Amino acid sequence: MDGSKSRLPKPSGIRLPQNRPKPLTENKANVLEHRAITTASRLALHRRSKSVSDLRSLMDRPRMVPKINSILGTKAAAAAAATAAVKVAQKRKVEKGSDEVKPKVMKHAKIPDWDYKSRFNQLREKHTVLNENYKKQLEKLQDVEDLETKYEEIKKQHETLEQKSVILSSKNLDLTKDNKLFKTQISERLKKNYETLKQNYDELVEQERKNTERIEKLTAVNEALESSLQDLTENHEILTMKHEKLTAEHSAMRADYEKMLVDNKSLNDDLEKEKEKCVQLSDHVSNLKKDVYSSEILRRRLHNTVQDLKGNIRVFCRVRPPISAEEEERLQCLINYIDEKSFEIRKSRESVSAISGKPNDLKAEFALDRVFDPNSTQNEVFEDLSQLVQSALDGYDICVFAYGQTGSGKTYTMQGEPGDEAGLIPRTIDLIFNSIGNLQRTGWTYDVKASFLEIYNENVRDLLNPTSGQNLEIRYNEGKGTTVTNLIIQSITSARELKTWMATAHQNRAVAATDFNEHSSRSHAVTKIYLQGYNEDTNTRYVGSINLVDLAGSESAKTSANERLTETKSINKSLSTLGSVMLALYNKEKHIPYRNSKLTYLLQSSLGGSSKTLMVVNISPFEDCYMETINSLRFAAKVKEVKMVAKRNKTNLPSVIGKT
């Protein structure tokens, strides 16, 4: 609805008075109207000149209404007149615009003035006609009045509608604003909803993609599961069959079990009896153990007495065989093995002295503790040492030297080769762990450790840690014996482990040297095994050790090349000091020159009175080695003469392992 107020058209030609009279009742109005018309008629009659048509024309003009009013003298008359005028005007208007038939007034022949009666009748007819017209007009007027009322009502309705329109306009404005706001909000909300929906849509698309992938995977899994289900079904069938078989077996076993229960009962009875016997036997065993222990003590004592009787420094000689066709070609000394301990050695041909012209006496005879000819096996050489290994387990310090010129077989004797050719060191290791196993049965437990070092050019090097660069110093302490600072002393639990460490040491010795054969023949290699035994039953502890020394070649400086002179001097120094020490011990001198070389200082405990020493002097059989052979044998003979009294390191207190 637009804002312009629509107005209803007012009836044209009607001018309503400003102060409208109060509405009259119908009867009163009729009376008044009738009176007005009558008055008007009278007036017309009175003036004579005025006809009804004049009155009509008078009334037709609204401005004449007040005049009529004044004539009538009452407001009611005026109102009636006005109403009549309005009705007339309306009638005229209607007459103008329509073909409505006007009430017909009878036209009469002119009546003479004196004929009042006719005139009266005529007038009465006219009056009757007019009265009818009047009534009709009244009806029409009533209609008009009704129209007015309707107009008022419509106007009121119009105003009400206008007010409503205004309210509605304002509401419309508010609603427009609200609508705009609502539109904006809705738009934003829709936008947000759209974005959310879009996001949801994207997520759903992504979800769908993932779901598709999952479905594909699940389909694959499902297929795999179906196939495994098939397998499982087959397995299940097999298992069911097995289960049935096992159930049958179980039943059979149950029957056996029942039977065994019965047997078990009788066995339990037997067991009780056996237990009683066991207790008796246990007592017997503990008595036997005591006997074994005392026998063990006796055995050890006897064993070591025998060893003492054999001499605490034993010297063996081993002659190596030629090992190649080339060596077979070389001239060999003639060796006459007189018995197990003595032999003669001479050059193959007699030479004549250039000075005296007499034949040189190139024959020499030596008596040592044992002589091994070239056919002797590694096991035969080890046999005697094995007795000393037992002594080491009984708490003695043992020292084994391999002495001899380069190539005479020292390393072969000490290390040997794998298998039957194994030398003294691997055989010693095996024997130690076998003996430990046997001794465990009589209540002994042993703690075994090992160290590996070499002395080269009067420097000590740890073969388990050759690149450490740490200074290894030899220290001697009267109570603890000899120790080497920073030396690795490795704990060992088995023969195999000890051999592995030995191989590592050998490898490290080889890696450090540019020419291993040269290097090994010019350095002393010392393998030391530390043994600590403990018997819990008797609270007895023994601490022993075995030094296994592969000495450098003993050839003299005269036979060495010039460039090797320094090395040879170092070697000679240690070996000649070894000789001096042996001589001093032989002469029972007060001062023994152990400190004159690293080797003798290191082996002080072993060379001194408290150790059992075995020296294997290796000699080459070749004639060109004769002089070196004789020197070695002379040194061996001197050593053999040294007498020592070995002491056992027995203690009931924990001992310090690691002393050298």
Ligand SMILES: Nc1ncnc2c1ncn2[C@@H]1O[C@H](COP(=O)(O)OP(=O)(O)OP(=O)(O)O)[C@@H](O)[C@H]1O
């Ligand atoms: N009794 C033996 N039976 C068989 N072969 C031996 C025997 N003794 C030594 N040999 C062999 O002789 C060679 C030299 O021996 P070996 O290397 O042990 O001498 P070495 O005295 O240790 O020498 P070096 O001082 O240079 O170390 C080696 O090939 C070794 O296998």
